[in-house]
Amino acid sequence: MNARLTEAPELNDGTPLEIEDATSAKVALDINEVCGIVGNSAALRRVLGNVKVVAPTDATVLINGETGTGKELIAEAVHKCSDRSNGPFVKVNCAAIPAGLLESELFGHERGAFTGAIARRVGRFELASRGTVFLDEIGEMPLELQPKLLRVLQEREFERLGDSRTLKSNARLIAATNRNLEDLVNEQKFRSDLYYRLNVFPIRVSALRERAEDIPLLVRHFVQQFSRRMNKSIDTIPSETMTALVRYPWPGNVRELQNVIERAVIISTGQLLVLSTEELELSANAPPVSSHGSGNLRATLEEAERQEIVAALERTVGKIAGPNGAAALLGLSRSTLHSRIQKLGISILRTATCR
Numbered sequence: 558m559n560a561r562l563t564e565a566p567e568l569n570d571g572t573p574l575e576i577e578d579a580t581s582a583k584v585a586l587d588i589n590e591v592c593g594i595v596g597n598s599a600a601l602r603r604v605l606g607n608v609k610v611v612a613p614t615d616a617t618v619l620i621n622g623e624t625g626t627g628k629e630l631i632a633e634a635v636h637k638c639s640d641r642s643n644g645p646f647v648k649v650n651c652a653a654i655p656a657g658l659l660e661s662e663l664f665g666h667e668r669g670a671f672t673g674a675i676a677r678r679v680g681r682f683e684l685a686s687r688g689t690v691f692l693d694e695i696g697e698m699p700l701e702l703q704p705k706l707l708r709v710l711q712e713r714e715f716e717r718l719g720d721s722r723t724l725k726s727n728a729r730l731i732a733a734t735n736r737n738l739e740d741l742v743n744e745q746k747f748r749s750d751l752y753y754r755l756n757v758f759p760i761r762v763s764a765l766r767e768r769a770e771d772i773p774l775l776v777r778h779f780v781q782q783f784s785r786r787m788n789k790s791i792d793t794i795p796s797e798t799m800t801a802l803v804r805y806p807w808p809g810n811v812r813e814l815q816n817v818i819e820r821a822v823i824i825s826t827g828q829l830l831v832l833s834t835e836e837l838e839l840s841a842n843a844p845p846v847s848s849h850g851s852g853n854l855r856a857t858l859e860e861a862e863r864q865e866i867v868a869a870l871e872r873t874v875g876k877i878a879g880p881n882g883a884a885a886l887l888g889l890s891r892s893t894l895h896s897r898i899q900k901l902g903i904s905i906l907r908t909a910t911c912r
């Protein structure tokens with residue numbers, strides 16, 4: 558059976574909320590909507606609950622999680638749910654800026670402060686006045702710059718490079734990292750005083766494989782989003798495809814899922830989402846495809862039959878009837894093939910005209 562986007566199938570709505578408190582479930586949903594965060598797992602709701610608690614305070618937030626888990630989205634949510642939401646949200650990726658330039662990027666410089674400083678430049682902390690600075694990949698911040706960041710956090714003071722005047726900062730800081738900062742502290746690559754100052758309110762965003770129940774929601778979300786953008790009318794996701802997507806361990810997390818769906822939407826021409834599940838290197842310990850038979854022999858035979866039919870459908874690009882259709886190829890009548898396809902729950906994936 559295929560899952561219709563519009564039908565809100567199995568893992569979508571009918572799932573009971575694990576949260577006891579109806580208001581916190583509502584809170585989570587509100588933040589979901591405001592910030593475009595998709596998912597309803599207990600792990601994600603916990604994160605959104607933390608966002609809600611910390612947002613209105615001016616506390617520093619440290620977001621930890623693997624790459625692609627949505628750390629930046631969570632940082633934006635903290636900003637949007639805070640009193641600073643009308644102020645700027647200023648992002649700096651510490652890994653993307655050469656170490657020597659990061660200081661001037663953050664704190665600004667005066668004209669002539671260093672070779673190449675041809676004009677005065679306002680730093681990100683100044684730009685984010687009454688707003689939020691988001692320091693991504695904070696684990697990559699050079700050791701020598703860390704005391705200056707600690708000073709902004711503690712004293713709210715800094716100087717532009719090449720200017721001795723002390724400026725006051727009114728920015729809130731949110732930092733994110735996919736590294737274990739404690740390990741970096743032990744390896745003396747990160748200052749422990751800065752770590753403790755940042756770690757006032759840590760939020761851990763789980764890897765996607767730890768909240769697989771979010772996967773169907775995310776898949777539907779991205780299919781809809783990319784279909785709209787590419788002017789396509791994909792409204793059906795084969796249930797086998799969905800099963801494979803849920804089982805895949807997603808080392809690149811939501812970002813990887815987003816890319817896989819974008820590629821699938823590009824190659825899909827009809828209403829069905831076409832996604833070659835072999836493309837996902839299925840984890841070695843994924844349970845085998847379920848069979849309908851009870852005995853082993855029956856299961857084996859059904860699996861063999863299923864593979865034959867799938868191979869024939871692939872050769873005919875989903876065409877069943879006619880002299881070039883799969884039925885003729887398999888030496889079956891059209892109606893027999895039809896009923897076998899239904900019985901075995903085979904979805905017709907690669908087709909231009911399938912309905």
Ligand SMILES: Nc1ncnc2c1ncn2[C@@H]1O[C@H](COP(=O)(O)OP(=O)(O)O)[C@@H](O)[C@H]1O
Binds near residue numbers: 593624626627631812
């Ligand atoms: N829960 C989610 N709902 C919708 N989109 C998400 C979600 N989590 C991540 N994304 C999307 O996945 C991509 C990666 O997220 P991002 O916040 O940049 O991850 P990280 O900063 O952890 O590497 C972005 O395009 C983001 O919009």
Ligand SMILES: [Mg+2]
Binds near residue numbers: 625629
């Ligand atoms: Mg990021």
